[in-house]
Amino acid sequence: MEIRRRRPLVSFTGRSRARRRTRAWRPERPGRGFERRRLPRSSGRSAVTAAPGPRQAAVGSPSGLGQGTGTVPAAPAGNRRSLAVTWGTLRCAKLCESQRSHLTQAPRGKAQARLTLLKLHNEKQASFSVKPRSGRISRLHLDGGSSVMALRALKFASLTAAASGIYLYGNKFLDPNDFGVVRVGRAIATTAVITYDYLTSLRSVPYGSEEYEFLKSQVHLRSAERLRELCCSNRGTFIKVGQHLGALDYLLPEEYTRTLKVLHSQAPQSTRQEIEQVIREDLGKEIKELFISFEDTPLGAASLAQVHKAVLQDGRTVAVKIQHPKVQAQSSKDILLMEVLLLVVKQIFPDFEFMWLVEEAKKNLPLELDFLHEGRNAEKVAHMLKNFDFLKVPRIYWELSTSRVLLMEFMEGGQVNDRAYMERNGINVNEVSRNLGKLYSEMIFVNGFVHCDPHPGNVLVKKCPASGKAHIILLDHGLYQVLSESFRMDYCRLWQALIKADMKRVQKYSRRLGAGDLYPLFACMLTARSWESVNRGIDQSPVSASEDMEIRSNAAAYLPQITQLLNNVPRQMLLLLKTNDLLRGIESALHTRASASSFLNMSRCCIRAVSTYQRSKSHSLYRRAQISLTEALSLWQINLYELFLWLKGSQLGNWVIALLRRMQHFTY
Incomplete structure (x- = not known):
């Protein structure tokens, strides 16, 4: 094969930006034109795009197609610029061994660069890739073999991560719901679909017509079902808020309350491993060290925790309330997400005023997640209502209770x-x-x-x-x-x-x-x-x-x-x-x-509460006595009315009423 000179390649390098001409050597290739390329300034450590060269067949595949990797001896700091300057002469990827001598006869600086390319297949301190059709060097790294090792390490890490993810998911150690992007994406998508449904389904129907009411009921039902699915998928705080909405029977449309009521019985359950982890972290002991027996199946599961029956080492039967391990970390983010979504919906539907729901969750949820606070509430209400002998509140065992684990009487x-x-x-x-x-x-x-x-x-x-x-x-x-x-x-x-x-x-x-x-x-x-x-x-x-x-x-x-x-x-x-x-x-x-009896009990409590408040604000002994007398008379009136209702509903009362009617009939 003949070697003929072609039009020189022009490059600009150096601080003085002096023009240097280099002659590109390459074999005769029919139909190929000449190419001028301006090379970027480089310190020798960045990737350089070079013109096609003949030598890459020796480095990559025998045909010179595909990817090739090679190495370059680490150049001295002062010589890196000269290598970058004369790299245009390295467009020689298809020279055979017999043609090397022609290249080495070039000036000294260029020969140094050409010899560097000829050594790429012997050492591994740099890497480059070859374009499949033209055989050009597309990327060259002069930072030693670190790029090759980094690429291999990246591939190994990717394969390891993929295999680990598949193993963890298959063994239920990894839950996609734990990832914030999954939870956020699911909430945004559900909100968008519900909003679009309300905007489009009722648009062409006359307001107030029977068809409008029917379609509105259908939209309510579809939206409630989507909301229920979102709560069941995201769990935790979402289920808690859904349960709150499901309890508002006479404040929300029936389609919502009826659909969301099932969340009381569809709360998630933590696994045995998660329960053991929470007890180990909070109490510092294993389950078998604390309990003689511990039932795996929970007595009940709620949105924030679940309760198990167990027997302590001293023989006491207890109920163990254990918080779901991921609820506390996710609660604040979930509330923020709900707040943002409700604000967006309010911009679309100005009459939609449900920010109170987020405000209440933001205030009350941290208190509900603190089981020590719950234990104090239990003791307070038991002491406050001790006069009611029909009320039973479980006793709290403080020595084995923490903010996430609560032991109480079974x-x-x-x-x-x-x-x-x-x-x-x-x-x-x-x-x-x-x-x-x-x-x-x-x-x-x-x-x-x-x-x-x-x-x-x-x-x-x-x-x-x-x-x-x-x-x-x-x-x-x-x-x-x-x-x-x-x-x-x-x-x-x-x-x-x-x-x-x-x-x-x-x-x-x-x-x-x-x-x-x-x-x-x-x-x-x-x-x-x-x-x-x-x-x-x-x-x-x-x-x-x-x-x-x-x-x-x-x-x-x-x-x-x-x-x-x-x-x-x-x-x-x-x-x-x-x-x-x-x-x-x-x-x-x-x-x-x-x-009627329920209203009578309410009336009694209202009278007592108002009288107690009035006495506390009065400084006169006479006024206090007057308030107490009025209270007693009001309570007596309620008692007499309750007696009348009892007589009216009893058999004895029916006899008395019948006797009075007969006496009245004989009188007239």
């Missing part, structure tokens, strides 16, 4: 809404409903310290073998609401006005609690009764099926006004509304809803 019973369980065990359903009303009236109106999570899994009932009476077991004391004195007094007076059907006082105290002009809606939300029943008197007649249906349908129709009202009332009211709805759900399951 108590068992049926759920408070399980009417069939009560009938099987001879428990009086009306007695349970009446005692539950007493319990919460005392907490709300008298003490201002309210257990705000009375869903059926947290309230159990059991018949006492000795006395035959029903005991109420109160569990899960993480969420309590402390009511201020002024709020508690306004709330007491509002309920007194509602029971007496005093509309002027209802309006007055509703406005003082932030309802404003929406006080009729506020009164209906508190009582879960229609405005007609509120005006007539909520204790005059029980709730009918038609009235209950009317209340639920109005919750969907007045959703913008309801959300506006929830943003205006004091934050203390929000958990009370949730508690009221949970208690009404229990009463509905027991068929004891809106009984």
Whole structure:
């Protein structure tokens, strides 16, 4: 093969930017034109793009196609610039051994560079790649063999990471839900789909028509199902917020509450390994060192923790509440994500006012995650309500309790809404409903310290073998609401006005609690009764099926006004509304809803609370005596009315009423 000179390649290098001409040697190739290329300034350590050269066949594959790697002896610091300057002469990737002598006859500096290229296949201190079709050197690294080793290390690390990920996922040690990007992406996607559904599904339908109402119900149902799937996938805080929404029976559309109620029974469960890890980290011992026996299957699982039955070394049977290991780390990020998404949705739907939900979660969730705080609440409420012999609160074992592990006395019973369980065990359903009303009236109106999570899994009932009476077991004391004195007094007076059907006082105290002009809606939300029943008197007649249906349908129709009202009332009211709805759900399951006795218990507690407050503010002995006398007379009136109701409902009362009617008939 002939070697002929071609047009020189021009490069600019050096501080003086002097032009140097170099002659490029390459074999004759038909159809190839000449090429001029300006080479970049380089210190010799960066990648350089060079023109095609003939020598790469010796380094890569025999045909000179594909990738080739070679090495260059480490150049001295002062010679690196000259190598970069004359690198244009290295476009000789296809020279054979017999043609080397022609290259070495070139000037000294260029020969040094050419000889460097000829040694690439002998040593491994640099690397380059070859373009498949032209045979050009596309990338050259002059930093020794570190790039080759780094590439190999990267490949090895990638393969190792992939294999480890597959192994961990297959053995359930790795959960995709633990990655923030997965949780955030899932929440954003669900929010976007729900928003798009509301924007497009109702656009072409006349507002208020039957078709509009039907489509709106369908959109509510689809959105509620998507929200439920999001809560089940992201778990933790999302399930907690979903449970809160599912408890608002008379404040949200029925499609949402009915769909989200299942979250109470679909909470995630931690594995045995995760439980052992939490106990080891918090108590410093293994499970077998602390307990004689420990049941793997939890008694119950909630959004933040789960409870196991165990037996201590001294023989005591205990309930061990263990927090899910990943909830605490994810809770703050989840709340921030919800806040951002709700703000975005509010920009699209200005009437959407659910920021109160995030504010409540932000305030209460850290308290619920601290099990020591829960233990203190349990002891406080047990001491505060010690006069109620039917109330049982599990005892806390502080020596084995931490912020993530809580050991308490083991108590068992049926759920408070399980009417069939009560009938099987001879428990009086009306007695349970009446005692539950007493319990919460005392907490709300008298003490201002309210257990705000009375869903059926947290309230159990059991018949006492000795006395035959029903005991109420109160569990899960993480969420309590402390009511201020002024709020508690306004709330007491509002309920007194509602029971007496005093509309002027209802309006007055509703406005003082932030309802404003929406006080009729506020009164209906508190009582879960229609405005007609509120005006007539909520204790005059029980709730009918038609009235209950009317209340639920109005919750969907007045959703913008309801959300506006929830943003205006004091934050203390929000958990009370949730508690009221949970208690009404229990009463509905027991068929004891809106009984007269429940309102009588509320009236007693309101009278006692207001009288105690007035005495504390009075400095006159005469005024205090007057307040006490008024309180006693009011309580006697309630007792007489309760006696009348009992006689009216009993057989003896029916006989007395019949006798009076006969006497009246004979008189006339």
